Amino acid sequence: MRSDRGQSAPLGLKIAAACGLLFLHLPILLIFVYAFTTEEKSFVWPPPGLTTQWFAVTWNRPDVWEALSLSVRVAAISTAIALVLGTLCAAAVSRTKFFGRETISLLVILPIALPGIITGIALRSAFALADIPFSFWTIVLGHATFCVVVVYNNAVARFRRTSGSMIEASMDLGADGFQTFRHIVLPNIATALLAGGMLAFALSFDEVIVTTFTAGQQQTVPIWMLEELIRPRQRPVTNVVAMVVVLVTLLPILFAYYLTRDGDQIAGSGK
Amino acid sequence: MSVDATMPRATAPAILPGSGGMRGALSDLFWRRPQLLLLLMLLPPVLWLGIVYIGSLFALLAQSFFSIDEFSGLINRELTLKTYGDLLQAANLDIILRTVTMAALVTLASAVVAFPIAYYAARYARGRWKALFYLGVMLPLWSSYLVKIYAWKLILAKEGILTWLFGKLYLQWLLDAWLSLPVVGGNSLSVSFTGTFIVFVYVWLPFMILPVQAALERVPGNLVEASSDLGASPGQTFRNVLFPLALPGIVAGSIFTFSLTLGDYIIPQIIGTSRLFIGQAVYSQQGTAGNIPLAAAFTVVPIVIMGFYLWGAKRMGAFDAL
Numbered sequence: 001m002r003s004d005r006g007q008s009a010p011l012g013l014k015i016a017a018a019c020g021l022l023f024l025h026l027p028i029l030l031i032f033v034y035a036f037t038t039e040e041k042s043f044v045w046p047p048p049g050l051t052t053q054w055f056a057v058t059w060n061r062p063d064v065w066e067a068l069s070l071s072v073r074v075a076a077i078s079t080a081i082a083l084v085l086g087t088l089c090a091a092a093v094s095r096t097k098f099f100g101r102e103t104i105s106l107l108v109i110l111p112i113a114l115p116g117i118i119t120g121i122a123l124r125s126a127f128a129l130a131d132i133p134f135s136f137w138t139i140v141l142g143h144a145t146f147c148v149v150v151v152y153n154n155a156v157a158r159f160r161r162t163s164g165s166m167i168e169a170s171m172d173l174g175a176d177g178f179q180t181f182r183h184i185v186l187p188n189i190a191t192a193l194l195a196g197g198m199l200a201f202a203l204s205f206d207e208v209i210v211t212t213f214t215a216g217q218q219q220t221v222p223i224w225m226l227e228e229l230i231r232p233r234q235r236p237v238t239n240v241v242a243m244v245v246v247l248v249t250l251l252p253i254l255f256a257y258y259l260t261r262d263g264d265q266i267a268g269s270g271k
Numbered sequence: 272m273s274v275d276a277t278m279p280r281a282t283a284p285a286i287l288p289g290s291g292g293m294r295g296a297l298s299d300l301f302w303r304r305p306q307l308l309l310l311l312m313l314l315p316p317v318l319w320l321g322i323v324y325i326g327s328l329f330a331l332l333a334q335s336f337f338s339i340d341e342f343s344g345l346i347n348r349e350l351t352l353k354t355y356g357d358l359l360q361a362a363n364l365d366i367i368l369r370t371v372t373m374a375a376l377v378t379l380a381s382a383v384v385a386f387p388i389a390y391y392a393a394r395y396a397r398g399r400w401k402a403l404f405y406l407g408v409m410l411p412l413w414s415s416y417l418v419k420i421y422a423w424k425l426i427l428a429k430e431g432i433l434t435w436l437f438g439k440l441y442l443q444w445l446l447d448a449w450l451s452l453p454v455v456g457g458n459s460l461s462v463s464f465t466g467t468f469i470v471f472v473y474v475w476l477p478f479m480i481l482p483v484q485a486a487l488e489r490v491p492g493n494l495v496e497a498s499s500d501l502g503a504s505p506g507q508t509f510r511n512v513l514f515p516l517a518l519p520g521i522v523a524g525s526i527f528t529f530s531l532t533l534g535d536y537i538i539p540q541i542i543g544t545s546r547l548f549i550g551q552a553v554y555s556q557q558g559t560a561g562n563i564p565l566a567a568a569f570t571v572v573p574i575v576i577m578g579f580y581l582w583g584a585k586r587m588g589a590f591d592a593l
Contacts, residue, residue, distance in 0.1 A: 021407050027419065128563075
C-alpha cells in the first residue's frame with residue numbers, strides 16, 4: 001500500500017476540526033458586531049440597529065483613557081524588566097551546565113504554572129506583611145514576575161538554535177566579550193527577544209487576576225472591564241473597549257508569530 | 272549589559288594583546304572565571320524570583336498556620352492547625368469538591384474537543400493550512416481573557432444569540448428542558464453551571480490543543496498505516512496506536528486546564544451560580560471577610576493537588592510533550 005501522506009482527511013475529522021476552530025473564533029467575532037449595536041440596556045440578538053456613535057462616546061470618556069495609559073505604562077516597564085531577567089536566565093541555562101539548572105527553569109515557570117490567584121494573594125500578603133502600600137510599582141512587581149517566563153522561553157529556544165561556533169569564531173578573530181555580544185549574540189537573538197517582549201507586553205496588558213490583588217484604587221484596562229462586567233454602567237462603551245482590546249492584542253501576536261515562524265515555534269507555548 | 276556572559280570562551284587568542292582598559296579587563300576576567308560570569312548572570316533573575324515570588328509564597332504559607340480571633344477579627348500570630356481544621360467544615364469541603372469536579376470535567380471536555388483539531392493540524396494540514404491552524408489556535412489563546420468571558424456573557428444571556436438560535440431551530444423546548452434540570456440548570460445559561468463549564472472549556476481549550484498537537488506531530492505516519500495494514504479498523508488504530516502515543520500530550524495539556532480551572536475566580540463570578548469555587552472562596556476570605564489565614568489555607572489546596580498532579584504527569588512523561 002502506498003503512503004497516504006497526500007491523502008485527504010476523513011470527513012468526520014474535517015468537520016470536527018472545523019467545528020472546533022469555529023467554536024474558538026465565533027465568540028470573538030461576535031464582539032465586533034456588538035460594538036456597533038444601538039441597544040443600550042441588554043445583550044439582545046440580533047442587534048436592533050447599527051451605529052458608530054459609541055466610538056465617539058468612548059473616545060470622550062476620561063476613565064477609559066486613564067486605564068489605557070496605566071496599562072500601557074505597566075506593560076512597558078514590566079516587559080523591560082522581564083526582557084533583562086529572562087535573557088540573563090536563558091543565557092545562563094542554555095550555555096552552561098551547572099548544579100541546580102533544573103531548579104532555575106522550574107523557578108521561572110512556577111509563577112505561570114501555579115494558578116494566578118496564588119501568585120496574586122501571595123504578593124498581596126507579602127505587601128501587607130512588609131507594609132508596602134499599593135502603587136504603580138506593586139502592579140509592575142507582579143506583572144514582571146510572570147512575564148519573565150515568555151521571554152525566557154523564546155530566548156532559550158533561540159539560544160539552542162544559535163551555533164556556539166560563531167561565538168568561538170568571533171573570539172578567535174580577536175573580538176572581546178562585549179564586542180562578541182554586540183555583534184554576534186545580539187543580532188542572533190534579537191528577533192526572539194522582540195517576539196518574547198511583545199508576548200510579555202500582551203500578557204501584562206491582559207492580566208487581571210494578579211492585578212486585582214496588587215493594585216489599589218488604580219484601574220488598568222482589564223480591571224476597568226471587570227468592574228463593568230460586575231457592575232455595568234454603560235454597556236455599549238464596554239462593547240467598544242472590548243473590540244479595541246481584541247485589536248490591540250491581535251497585532252503583537254501576529255507580529256511575534258511572523259518573527260519566530262521559521263523553526264522555533266515556541267512563541268506562545270504555555271502562556 | 273552583562274549578558275555577555277552567555278558565551279563560552281574558545282581557545283584564547285595567544286597572539287593578540289589584551290584590549291586594555293576597564294572593558295578589556297572585565298572581558299578578560301569573565302573569560303578566566305566563567306563561574307563568575309554565570310553567577311553575575313543568574314543573580315538578578317534568581318534574586319527577583321526568589322525574593323518577590325518564593326518569598327511571597329512562603330509568607331502566604333506561613334499565614335495559613337495563623338488563626339483569626341473570632342471575636343475581635345484580629346489575626347493571632349501563633350502557629351496553629353486550627354485554620355486547616357476550619358477548611359474541613361462541610362461548606363468548605365463542598366467548595367473544594369465542586370471545584371475539583373469542574374476542573375476534571377473541563378479537562379475531559381477540552382481533550383475531546385482538542386483532539387480532532389490537533390490531529391488534523393499535525394497530520395493533514397500542510398504549508399499555508401498549517402500556519403493557519405497554528406494562528407487559529409494562537410489568536411484565541413492570546414486574545415484578552417476578559418473579552419472572551421464578555422463574549423460568552425453576550426452569547427449565553429437570556430436575550431442573547433444562543434436563545435435566538437434555539438428559537439430559530441424550533442429547539443426552544445430543548446434549552447428549557449436542560450435549564451430545568453437540577454444542578455446544571457438555572458434561570459438562563461449565563462447563571463448556570465452549564466454556562467460556567469462552557470466558558471471554562473472555551474478559555475482553556477488552546478492550552479490543550481498545543482501540547483496534544485506537539486505529541487501527535489511526533490507520531491510517524493507509517494505507524495498508523497502499519498496498523499491499518501495489519502487489519503485494524505480506524506477505531507482500533509485510535510485506541511491502540513494513536514491514543515497511547517498522544518497521551519503524554521493530553522496529560523501535559525491537562526496540567527494547564529486543570530490548574531487554571533482550580534485557581535480561576537473570575538469566570539464563575541461572572542458566568543455561573545452563586546455557589547462558590549475555590550478561587551472565589553479565597554478572594555472573599557481575604558477581601559470582605561478579612562480572614563487571611565483561611566484564604567491562605569484555601570490556596571494550599573490547589574498547590575497540593577497540583578503537586579500530586581505534576582508528580583503523576585512527570586511519571587507519564589508529560590513534560591517531554593510540553
